[in-house]
Amino acid sequence: MSxxxxxxxxxxxxxxxxxxxxxxxxxxxxxxxxxxxRKLIFEDEGNKVRxxxxxxxxxxxxVERGSADMGIVGSDTILETEPSIYELLxxxxxxxxxxxxxxxxFTDDRSRVLxxxxxxxxxxxxxxxxxxRDIDVIKLNGSIELAPILALSDVIVDIVETGNTLRENxxxxxxxxxxxxxxxxxxxxxxxxxxxxMTELMKALENVVKEEALKA
Amino acid sequence: MENxxxxxxxxxxxxxxxxxxxQYGYLPYRMGRFEEYELYMRNRNxxxxxxxLTFTDTDGKLRxxxxxxxxxxxxxxxxxxxxxxxxxxxxxxxxxxxxxxxxQSGLECIGKLDPYLEGEVLMLAVKSLKTIGEGYLLxxxxxxxxxxxxxxxxxxxxxxxxxxxxxxxNADGIRKICAEASIDKEITDIFIRMSESYGPAEEMLDIMKxxxxxxxxxxxxxxxxxxxxxxxxxxxxxxxxxxxxxxxxRNYYSGLIFRGMTEGVPEYVLSGxxxxxxxxxxxxxxxxxxxxVYLDLLGDMDESRDRKDCDILLIRKDTDDPKDIVxxxxxxxxxxxxxxxxxxxxxxxxxxxxxxxxxxxKIYE
Numbered sequence: 405m406s407x408x409x410x411x412x413x414x415x416x417x418x419x420x421x422x423x424x425x426x427x428x429x430x431x432x433x434x435x436x437x438x439x440x441x442r443k444l445i446f447e448d449e450g451n452k453v454r455x456x457x458x459x460x461x462x463x464x465x466x467v468e469r470g471s472a473d474m475g476i477v478g479s480d481t482i483l484e485t486e487p488s489i490y491e492l493l494x495x496x497x498x499x500x501x502x503x504x505x506x507x508x509x510f511t512d513d514r515s516r517v518l519x520x521x522x523x524x525x526x527x528x529x530x531x532x533x534x535x536x537r538d539i540d541v542i543k544l545n546g547s548i549e550l551a552p553i554l555a556l557s558d559v560i561v562d563i564v565e566t567g568n569t570l571r572e573n574x575x576x577x578x579x580x581x582x583x584x585x586x587x588x589x590x591x592x593x594x595x596x597x598x599x600x601x602m603t604e605l606m607k608a609l610e611n612v613v614k615e616e617a618l619k620a
Numbered sequence: 621m622e623n624x625x626x627x628x629x630x631x632x633x634x635x636x637x638x639x640x641x642x643q644y645g646y647l648p649y650r651m652g653r654f655e656e657y658e659l660y661m662r663n664r665n666x667x668x669x670x671x672x673l674t675f676t677d678t679d680g681k682l683r684x685x686x687x688x689x690x691x692x693x694x695x696x697x698x699x700x701x702x703x704x705x706x707x708x709x710x711x712x713x714x715x716x717x718x719x720x721x722x723x724q725s726g727l728e729c730i731g732k733l734d735p736y737l738e739g740e741v742l743m744l745a746v747k748s749l750k751t752i753g754e755g756y757l758l759x760x761x762x763x764x765x766x767x768x769x770x771x772x773x774x775x776x777x778x779x780x781x782x783x784x785x786x787x788x789x790n791a792d793g794i795r796k797i798c799a800e801a802s803i804d805k806e807i808t809d810i811f812i813r814m815s816e817s818y819g820p821a822e823e824m825l826d827i828m829k830x831x832x833x834x835x836x837x838x839x840x841x842x843x844x845x846x847x848x849x850x851x852x853x854x855x856x857x858x859x860x861x862x863x864x865x866x867x868x869x870r871n872y873y874s875g876l877i878f879r880g881m882t883e884g885v886p887e888y889v890l891s892g893x894x895x896x897x898x899x900x901x902x903x904x905x906x907x908x909x910x911x912x913v914y915l916d917l918l919g920d921m922d923e924s925r926d927r928k929d930c931d932i933l934l935i936r937k938d939t940d941d942p943k944d945i946v947x948x949x950x951x952x953x954x955x956x957x958x959x960x961x962x963x964x965x966x967x968x969x970x971x972x973x974x975x976x977x978x979x980x981x982k983i984y985e
Binding site (some may be wrong): 468470489490591593594596597 | 755757759788789790791792793816818819861863881883885886887888
C-alpha cells in the first residue's frame with residue numbers, strides 16, 4: 405500500500421497551475437499535467453503521484469471523501485465549508501483578502517437590517533455575528549459586484565485581489581475581514597496511512613515556499 | 621470477505637464484534653423502547669448533533685428516535701460496581717440529505733476505572749479493527765495532556781482556538797494564534813510538534829516527555845503510558861499510534877481518547893474515549909469509557925463493491941420441467957451455494973451461469 409499512487413487534486417485554473425509549479429520544484433513533477441488537453445488525470449510513475457484537475461470549490465470534497473489524498477484549495481473555501489480535513493501548509497500563493505465593499509459614500513444605517521450579497525454566506529454570517537450586526541444574507545454565485553449597483557444589496561462580501569473589478573464598478577473596499585491564500589490539505593485517514601510520504605512532500609513544499617518568499 | 625452466512629460485510633462484522641465483546645464478558649444491552657426527547661434535550665452538549673428525529677407517542681409524549689446509545693446506558697447506570705455492556709443498534713442522525721439510520725456496534729465500561737480496564741477497552745478496539753481488516757491503525761491521545769498546556773498559557777478563547785487549529789494540524793494557524801496571544805517560541809514549538817508528530821505509541825511517549833510543562837501534563841502522560849503498557853500486554857504487535865492533535869472534543873472526552881482507521885475507508889470507523897463528564901452531568905459517581913464502530917462506513921469498502929447477487933444464475937426456459945428446476949436448485953443449495961432462477965440474465969451479478977439441458981443441470985465456467 406505504501407507504494408501506491410499519491411492522489412492530489414488541483415484546482416483548475418491559474419492557482420492550480422501555480423501550485424503545480426511549486427510541487428514540481430519540490431520534486432513532484434508530472435510533465436504531462438501542463439499539456440493542453442481535455443484529460444483530467446495525469447500520472448507520474450517515477451514519483452508515484454497522480455494529479456487531477458477539479459473545480460476549485462470541489463477540491464475539499466474530493467479530499468474529505470478520500471478520492472484525493474491531498475489537494476490545493478483556497479482558505480476561503482475551507483472557512484466557508486469547514487470540511488473535515490488537515491490543513492497542512494500555507495502555500496503563500498493565490499493571496500487576496502475577504503473584504504466588505506460597497507458604493508462610494510456608503511454609510512451603515514444601524515436602524516435597518518443590512519443587506520449583504522456574497523458567495524460566502526457562512527463567512528459573512530460569522531463576521532457580522534461577531535459585530536452584533538443584524539444582516540440579510542443574499543447568496544449569489546457570481547457577478548457579486550452587480551448587487552449594490554442594482555440595489556439588490558447594500559454591500560458585498562467577496563474576495564478582492566487587485567481591487568480592479570471593484571473600481572471598474574464604482575465600488576470601494578471598506579473593511580478587510582481576513583487574508584486568504586492557497587493551502588495544502590489532506591484527508592485525515594490517508595495522512596495516517598501515508599504519513600511518511602505526506603510529511604516528506606509537505607516539508608519539501610515548505611522549503612520551496614520559503615525560497616519563493618525570499619525571491620519576492 | 622467471504623463468509624459462510626453470505627452476509628454483507630457490515631452484517632458479518634457486526635456478528636463477529638458481538639461475539640468478540642461477549643468473549644471478554646461484556647453483556648449485551650438492548651434498547652427496545654424510545655427515549656423521551658427530554659433526555660437528549662438536557663444533554664445536547666454530549667451529542668454529535670442537536671438535531672433529533674422526534675415523534676409523538678401514543679400517550680401524547682414527545683419521544684425521539686435515538687441519536688445515541690451511550691446516553692441511555694449512562695442514564696440506566698445505577699452506580700453499583702462496574703458495568704461492562706456491549707450493544708449493536710441503529711441510531712438516527714442527520715446526514716447530507718435528511719435523517720439517516722446508521723448501524724453502530726460498541727461497548728461501554730462504567731464504574732471505577734483504572735489503567736487495566738482502559739487497556740482492556742483499547743485492546744477490544746484493536747481487536748475490533750482487526751476484525752474489519754488487517755490494514756488498520758488505532759490513534760490514541762489524552763485530552764488532558766494538550767489542554768493542560770493550552771490552559772496554562774492561553775485564556776479560554778485562545779485555548780479553544782488553538783485546540784481547533786491543532787485538530788486540523790494547521791501549523792500556520794497555530795503560529796498565528798500564538799503570536800496574537802504573545803506566546804514565546806518555546807511553547808509555540810511544542811504546539812507545532814503536537815500538531816505534526818505522529819508515530820508508534822512508545823516513540824511518541826518519549827517525545828511527549830520533553831513537552832511536559834506542568835503537573836497536569838505529567839499526570840496525563842503517566843496515565844497514558846500506564847494504559848499503553850497494559851495494552852501492550854494484550855496486543856504486543858498492535859498498530860497503536862499517538863496523535864496529539866485529537867484534542868478538540870474536550871467537552872465530551874475527559875482523558876483517554878482514541879480513533880480507529882481501516883485502510884480503504886476515508887473516515888474514522890471507530891471512535892471512543894473517557895467520558896467522565898457525562899456521568900457528572902447526570903449526577904453519578906464514577907468514570908466511564910467506551911467506543912463505537914461505525915458499521916455503515918464498511919459498506920463502501922472495495923470488497924463490497926464486487927459483491928455478487930448469487931453464486932449461480934440458473935436460466936429457466938419455458939420448455940424446462942419445473943420438477944427438474946426445483947431438483948437442481950435444491951441440490952445447489954445443499955452444496956452451500958446461492959441460486960437465483962431467472963428467465964433472463966439482466967442486471968444480475970453472478971459467479972457462474974447454469975441451465976438445464978434435457979433436464980440435467982449444466983454449469984458454465
